Amino acid sequence: MGGVTVIDHPLVQHKLTIMRKKDTSTAGFRRLLREISTLLCYEVTRELALTHEDIETPLAQMDAPVLAGKKLVFASILRAGNGLLEGMLDLVPSARVAHIGLYRDHETLQAVEYYFKAPEDISDRLVIVVDPMLATANSSIAAVEKLKERGAHNIRFLCLLAAPEGVEAFCKAHPDVPVFTASIDSHLNEKGYIVPGLGDAGDRMYGTK
């Protein structure tokens, strides 16, 4: 069921290191995020069920594997989640998309919701929730709660970086939701940033401060 998978593929680790560097440009950061998200998507979808379909190749008929079940849902926690979304949609263009607007109150570090839109039949689909940073986990815990209230029960959580504190809190709140990340860093600082981390993912991808 739950548990944490660290995606230690060498390409993922190499790209992540460049993203962490403080001198990496906005354009470079965005390009790397798009590339790395396709690799993360590849890993998070590794266990998807297959069924078979009769097809004709130019040479013969064959019983060929295709994905089973309804289309996936990628649920992006705004705004930084959208950075992971694009690369994932490159790989799974037929996926449905949910948007969950949550911002982090910089004083309390609590998640405050301002937007929620998801496909109707979310209970029949695998939902992959995406947010680059699993820091305090307040936003991701709240996002998954929202999705469960709408009927989702087959959920995975994908991030780029996690803090041990965030992993612990998330797994305690949602032990049925497996977590996939490229790294579990050292700790959270007093402002709720992941250390060593990469800074504010939204600011780095959109060039804001």
Ligand code: URA
């Ligand atoms: N969100 C970010 O963008 N960066 C962090 O380090 C923590 C939360």
